[in-house]
Amino acid sequence: MGPSLRAALGAGGHRGGRPGAHGARRHIRIRLTRSTAVHSVDRVLSPHQLPEDSVSASTAPHTPRPVPQRLRDARAVLFDLDGVLTPTADVHRHAWKQAFGEFFDHLSRSDALSDQDYLTLVDGKPRYDGVRAVLQDRGLSLPDGDPSDAPDFGTVCALGNRKNQAFTEILERDGVQPYPGSVAYVDHVVEAGLEVAVVSSSRNAREVLRAAGLAHRFPVVIDGQVAAARRLPGKPSPDTYLAGAEELGWRPSECIVVEDAISGVAAGAAGDFGLVIGVARDQPHSALLEAGADTVVDDLAELVKAGDDAVADTWSLSDPRAEDAPSLEDETVYSTGNGFLGLRWQGPDGGQHRNGTFINGLHETWRIAYPENSYGQAESGQTMIPAPDARGFLVYVDDEALELGRTEVDLAETRLDFRDGTLTSRTQWRTARGDRVEVRVRQLVSFEQRHLALFEYSVRPLDADAHIHLRSTLIDPGAADKVPSPAQADYAASGPEGIGDPRKSEAVDEHPLVPAGNWNDDGVDVLSFSVRNSGMTVATGVGHEVRYPDGGAGRARTGTRRSPDRLDEWVDIDLHAGEAVRLVKYVTYHSSRRQPALEMRSRAGRSVATAMRGGAASVFDQQAKWARAFWERSDVEVGGSLPATQRSVRWNLWQLAQAAARADGQGISAKGVSGNGYSGHYFWDTEIFVVPFLSYTSPQWARNALRARINMLPKARERARMLNEEGALFPWRTINGEEASAYFPAGSAQYHINADISSALSHYLQATADLDLLSSGGAEVFVETARMWLSLGFWRKASDGLHFHLHGVTGPDEYTALVNDNAYTNVMAAFNLEEAARTVQRLASTDPEAYRTLVTELALQPDEPEAWLAAAAGMFVGFDEALGVHQQDASFLDKEVWDVPGTPPNKHPLLLHYHPLVLYRFQVLKQADTVLALWLRSSRFTAEQKRADFDYYDPLTTGDSTLSATVQSIVAAEVGYAQLAMHYFLHALDVDLMNLHHNTSDGVHVASTGGVWAALVNGFGGLRDDDGVWRFSPRLPADWPSLTFRLTWRGTRVRFTVTRDRFEAFAETGTDPVEFFVNGEALRVVPGEGTVGTELRDQGPALKGSPSFASIVALQREDGSRLGPAVR
Incomplete structure (x- = not known):
């Protein structure tokens, strides 16, 4: 089983022996009943879970490997044809029987080909190999002959062609209908976002697919004719399946093989594919399992469940759309980054929709102009500027540009995968001639090689031959055409302009990047620039690899156009329907505040060359391995059937990785590298909301962030x-x-x-x-x-x-x-x-x-x-005895009260609608202030003080800052407002995913994503640690069966699980014991000594409703005056 699919389960889902690298197979005994087999696959692929006891193996010298939990752990499904998609196995069987019956009659032998002979000697094998196998079994031999031999009995090829003639006659006479369950499963996997191909030994595969009405569903077909042309050995060799995976652009470990024949199952097993599914049409379950199947079904319909039973994918965010261009918010939500380098999503047509490439710390400066200046004012403005943009990829089909808003789109899907760290998109365009063309893009920003971004493009005409022109660009943002996307045009026309909004980035009067020289050598190009005023330097290197279909290189032309601020690489090729051309693009970025542009060019060029030597597959493998390690120490699991919540939690945690992992001492800005909102500045919120998460899950990242402050x-x-x-x-x-x-x-x-x-x-x-x-x-x-x-x-x-x-x-x-x-x-x-x-x-x-x-x-x-x-x-x-609350400041409680509930939504945030002097006169909060202190310095306040302070300040808090909701959730949970805590948590969870503050377009609110982790761990998990000791007082939401999170203390990683009536801890790694308290009870977890826990008699106070604004304005000050009536 491939590594990217193995990670889904721990030790569950045992299976029969799988051939090793050289085809050797360990034989183990299988205990299997039909009911367990059917039940197991019913859950494994439709969609997600395989019971641990579904297939069990004896304790032989074999390491059981896990079966994938989720259909979405795979990227493609490779189907055998005969016996899997269509009942043509029966047609083949009759044709084989007819051909050999005639052959034996020709020899005057009283012999016949039995059903068992067919299954044992012929099924699944290439035609001529089948002939040889039967002849050998009968002690006969014939010369091989040539594939052009007429159908007869004199050579192996002639007899094979006689079989093919019989097959064609039967097919034309009787026709063929696909298995309904197989068609349903094909639809199921396509709807799940996977790609499909047919891999068949039959030379008639395309004719069968057309006869069955399935040809349009499979853009890639590897059949006997393709195998012969490429000289690929047939099944049980894995070569034809490997070719199918390569045609689709996926590694074997990312593909599922579906087979009904022993030889086909063995081929899938030998290729180390992610999963091999056996379909028991004629073969028994045990035989298919012994051949290497991971699981077996009687019909593929067993893999398709009712939609209500499906467990939604919680490890990726998907965006199925038809013709819409990506919104500016989508560009943020689907951005990729590693803390040093960030790329906003460019959309399915690869155009330059917005300045979308950012490097941590790459900035321009200018002198701040004050009409009335005073001593000590900030003198130098700074803003993050976009780096040279390498995201451009344009496709022309018969000279027709594929463009959103102009070209018809049948299908457009985008998926950000948290488990392997990639962004993938698949778009099916329909040209003006009505022909479909599929364009796929897979990209990442590497966590292992922090300077590297990788793009893998594939273009395939599906219906007709076509001339394809591909153009890959690297452009200085200042040189890009200033043509907005439809989404940008709509946004500018109807949305906020951002004038005076401090949350947005300042505009730089002059284009800041000045060309500083380019360089090319051995297929690598580098553009370099200096930043006009800050003096920084930046260089971008690009290298390309083109992968052609068989014989395609002779039909292709390539070229390069270079200028000081732009690079265009292009490929022209004539493709047959079903063929694909692939372009791999390696991009590296280097920047410095001290080194000259020449040095940056040298570094960028070396980085590209290094990445290209390792290859794209290695980069993708490294990324998936890195992501698995991140989730092992960082994941927070919400129990129960809450897939949307779990998915959103993981999206938020993934943003923390994308903002911090490779910041490497540069600091973590308010938007990370997902945009230049707040001008790319570093604020206090990194230390309060992000560093605690890093300290407990990835302490080296926390160290790097703190080094930035020390510097x-x-x-x-x-x-x-x-x-x-x-x-x-x-x-x-x-x-x-x-x-x-x-x-x-x-x-x-x-x-x-x-x-x-x-x-x-x-x-x-x-x-x-x-x-x-x-x-x-x-x-x-x-x-x-x-x-x-x-x-x-x-x-x-x-x-x-x-x-x-x-x-x-x-x-x-x-x-x-x-x-x-x-x-x-x-x-x-x-x-x-x-x-x-x-x-x-x-x-x-x-x-x-x-x-x-x-x-x-x-x-x-x-x-x-x-x-x-x-x-x-x-x-x-300060503490006000009359009101019974801490004073936010010495004069706050003396002010009039702002009518928070009476302020219409279109007046928020208040800072965009009221002068600061107006706001400063009233009791109104942008975000939690005193309440934040209740959480961070919890041990300083009593439970009664926390309740009173929260009751007073919460109704006065507008939540105009995204930093507020998580704090309010944490303290609400502690004092007993469970429903209010969940309300605030869900707001924070979706603040960017649902654009709740109407500025997701500027980038991810990184501190809010850290606050989501804090709301889970400090809020619902009940952790307080301000005195240097872990003290837990859980507040599990009523509809959550459990909550699991991990914290690392001085090298020992502890997994904590909270349920309604129990709190448990288990040391996953490390050597040193960890001590902590749960509701005052001292516990000690020791690595290697199992789980420790305690019963939870209750989970704190349970208060109904929420603090009310009316109760505040009814209060009296010490002088007897009322706080109300409310003003504004």
Whole structure:
């Protein structure tokens, strides 16, 4: 079984022996009843699950390999013809009997070909091989002769041709009807998005398909004539099936073989195909299993279930469409990336619909112009710019361009596969002549080779011969034709223009890429550019491989057109109906802030050459292996029949991989590499919502993200000095480390960025005990951020003692700015101060050398840690006794209340419809602020305080930020609002998939995808870890039977499962035990010692409904005034 299909199950689905590389087969005993065989396949391919006990093997020296769970684990199905699709096996049997009956009469022998002779000696074999087998069995021999021999009895070929003559006569006289169950199964697999082909030993396969009315269903037919022309050995050799897989463009491991003959099953087994299905028309189940079938059915109808019984695919996102061009939102949702390189989906016609290729950190700069400037304002604007675009692929059929909106489309399907990391599309176009042409594209951005993107194209005329012209392009975005797609034109005409929307990317006045030279050698071309103002350099390398059908190379011409900012590679070829031409495109990107363009050209060229030497199949294999490893440590499984929820969960988790995996120290921007919304800037949300997921599942990625912040320390120190503070102040939004926020009240004033980074660093260090990072910059971050807080704040005496205050700051809620004592900021700053002091004290006692280095390099004074601890202990966090809630800031509760429920939907987000001064006057929140502190610093608050704060602030929160819903879900679950928690969770889950905030077109909301993981693990899983210990208090949704997730603690990966009445943990990897608490009970899981668990007596409070706005406006302030009536 092929590797891409083996991963679906663990040890279930045992099977009979499978031939090895040289055809040797281990024989094992099979215990099988017909009922179990039918039941097993009924679930394995229609669509998904094979029971572990369906087919069992004895304990022989054989390693059982798993059977695929899902039809969508495969990419194609290869059908035998006779006996599988059509009952022509009977026709063949009669023709063989007639031919040999006449032959034996000719020899005056009283002999006949029996049914058993047919099955044993002839069935499934090429015609002449069948003749030889019968002759040998009878102790006879004939000269081979030539295929052109007349039907007679003098040679092997003549006798074989006599059989063929008999077959044709019977077929013409009686006709043939396909098996209804087989037709239903063909429709079933095609509807599931798989491709199909016929692989038959018969030289009459095409005639049979036409007679049965099936010819139009199979664009690829490998029959006896094709095998003879290519000199392919017949079944049981796998060569004809391998040829079928190659014609469709898939590896054997991605294909299913369906056979009824022993020789055909053996061929599928010998080729190591993903799955071999036996159809027991004449052969017994046991014989087909022994020959190498993975499973056996009596009729293919058994593989087709009613739609209501189907378990939807949860490992991919599919988009079946007819003629629609991809929307800008689709370009985002189906984007591919690896954290360094990102490609937006280009649509089925391969045109340049939008700037769609992005490199992490590739940016332009400009001087920010202020009509009324002041000291300390951000000076340099930064925006991510599109890289040279290599996605272009244009197809012309008989000089007719295949274009959406112009050419008729019969079928267009796109699929983003989370399990193997690829994006595939299949489009059937209908030309002006009415002929169908199929275009397939398979692409990826490599996780193993971070500079590499790979495209595999296939073009096949289905109905008629055609002249095909293919053109592959590499274009500087500034040189591309400025023609919008229909979706863009509609969007511009009817959608928001984005004027004044801070969520979008700033426009650059001049085209930023300046050609800096090109290079070509040995089939590899490279274009290089410099960025006009930032001085960065970028180079893109391209290499192509063309795969022709048999004899096609002689009918083809190729060429290249080069210019400083564009490359066009083209192929012209005449194809017969059913033939395919394939183009493989290797693309690499290199960029730098320091190295010249010449160096980038050299690197890009080498990367292309390296990838081409390894081959496309190797790249696809590497990608699938990488994806399997990611899911082994990162998957979150929602129990029960919730396929849509599970699919959306995995899409969100996959976006985290695409944004972070190969960022490799560049930082993780708000949109990853899926678009340049927010100008490609890095914000605080990476540290709060993304790094925790990375720390617990892929700690090296978390380390790389934190290294990006450590590398910004020099500029953060400069920024602190500019704002008259000590230590370091990290930029609110940036690419290159400099502050890029031109609106300081909602930007630079968000000093909490320092605490957010320190919190993420602390979280990572707790999870990994990575002392090397601590000593190579981590400790400096703690010290310098703590110094900033101490210099920013001040002490003030009150009736209850001295308090440390932070004034003139902005918290996460950007509808409230420049306030005093923002609760979130103060709580997080206190933690930052405490963690800095603990770090210094820990270094002093455990690593004196590192401590001395820190003291020397930072001029650290002995009394500083004590001052930090004192400030943390005295940090003021306001509490309103009359309302019974924490003050979001010192003046928030004195404001009038915004009429949140009375604000019409078309006025959201408020920031696009109201001046900041209007918003700042009211109690209204863009996103969770104090409530965020309740989650992140959970141990600081009591259960009663959390409930009261949530009840107050939740109705005032507009959710205009995508960061809000997950936080509200987590805290709602904890305090007992189960239905509200699910409401917020589902909103976050689909915020991009359903474009709920109307800006998915700008790129994926990466922090929100991290928040989805947090809502699952911290919300429903109930994890709190702010004190460095795992404490679980689960809140499983009522309609979820279970929730399973994985967390890694210092090298030991633990799988946690929550059900309604039990909590269990199992150490999947590692050597060290892990201790944790569940509802206060201490548990310890040890690798190799099995599952530990505890009963769940309850899952927290159960509150009905949700906090109401009316209850807030009815409250009274301390002076007796009411909070209402509501305003606005």
